[in-house]
Amino acid sequence: MTPIVEVRALHKRFGELEVLKGIDLVVNEGEVVSIIGSSGSGKTTLLRCLNLLEEFHQGEVRIGGESIGYRQRNGQRVRASEREIAGQRAMTGMVFQAFNLFPHMSALDNVTLGLTRVRGMSRRQAVELADHWLERVGMRERRDHRPAQLSGGQQQRVAIARAIAMNPRVMLFDEATSALDPERVGEVLETIRSLAQEGMTMVLVTHEMRFARDVSDKVVFMDGGRIAEQGPPATLFSTPESARLQAFLKTSS
Numbered sequence: 001m002t003p004i005v006e007v008r009a010l011h012k013r014f015g016e017l018e019v020l021k022g023i024d025l026v027v028n029e030g031e032v033v034s035i036i037g038s039s040g041s042g043k044t045t046l047l048r049c050l051n052l053l054e055e056f057h058q059g060e061v062r063i064g065g066e067s068i069g070y071r072q073r074n075g076q077r078v079r080a081s082e083r084e085i086a087g088q089r090a091m092t093g094m095v096f097q098a099f100n101l102f103p104h105m106s107a108l109d110n111v112t113l114g115l116t117r118v119r120g121m122s123r124r125q126a127v128e129l130a131d132h133w134l135e136r137v138g139m140r141e142r143r144d145h146r147p148a149q150l151s152g153g154q155q156q157r158v159a160i161a162r163a164i165a166m167n168p169r170v171m172l173f174d175e176a177t178s179a180l181d182p183e184r185v186g187e188v189l190e191t192i193r194s195l196a197q198e199g200m201t202m203v204l205v206t207h208e209m210r211f212a213r214d215v216s217d218k219v220v221f222m223d224g225g226r227i228a229e230q231g232p233p234a235t236l237f238s239t240p241e242s243a244r245l246q247a248f249l250k251t252s253s
């Protein structure tokens with residue numbers, strides 16, 4: 001098994017508040033890992049550290065074997081340059097709760113933008129690849145629509161196509177369905193599920209317990225900035241060991 005994400009002894013503070021208190025986590029190639037836990041337990045912050053949207057104070061994050069965000073200079077830990085960080089960030093594809101599409105651009109142009117600007121593809125190559133992924137998420141027919149002309153579920157599917165078209169080593173989903181109308185949740189979960197079945201490596205922060213149980217190879221339960229329990233979904237959901245997880249599952253099912 002090839003590790004794609006390796007997190008070691010990760011600590012993160014916001015001012016005085018320590019929100020990640022020593023996280024160790026490995027995600028292997030093709031694995032789907034769901035992170036569950038109560039609000040405020042540090043799930044989103046952990047995901048944002050994997051994407052270098054947050055700085056962290058101690059520990060290490062490796063993506064595809066490369067240590068990201070920091071390097072050693074004269075025995076000191078220093079932040080990597082903005083240029084290095086941009087390159088390292090591109091190894092992950094992030095999908096946010098609030099779609100974050102550019103409102104003045106069509107679905108197609110939202111997907112091609114990174115391909116031409118960051119990946120240096122020609123317009124023709126970028127359109128071909130964007131069409132492939134828009135088709136894959138069921139949005140090719142609406143490629144010329146702007147975000148305001150699309151439902152939340154459709155916008156989120158475009159956001160998924162945009163992230164995955166960049167060919168990341170791992171896709172990160174931060175509560176990707178929380179902002180959707182209930183009747184739109186299913187279509188986005190189905191899209192994520194089909195990508196998972198194709199072998200995409202994924203880390204998902206989710207409140208959808210049934211979905212986490214269905215698609216994940218491993219579920220991680222966070223509590224108070226630590227991983228309190230982790231394991232295959234069948235074990236974790238059926239025989240939770242800690243009282244905290246038992247209580248959490250009771251309130252969230």
Ligand code: ADP
Nearest residue numbers: 014017019037038039040041042043044045046
């Ligand atoms: P979760 O995703 O599990 O709900 P978060 O990672 O969003 O948890 O938050 C963990 C803790 O960090 C919370 O106490 C939250 O208030 C705090 N926090 C998150 N982001 C910031 C920030 N930018 N500044 C200060 N505190 C923050």
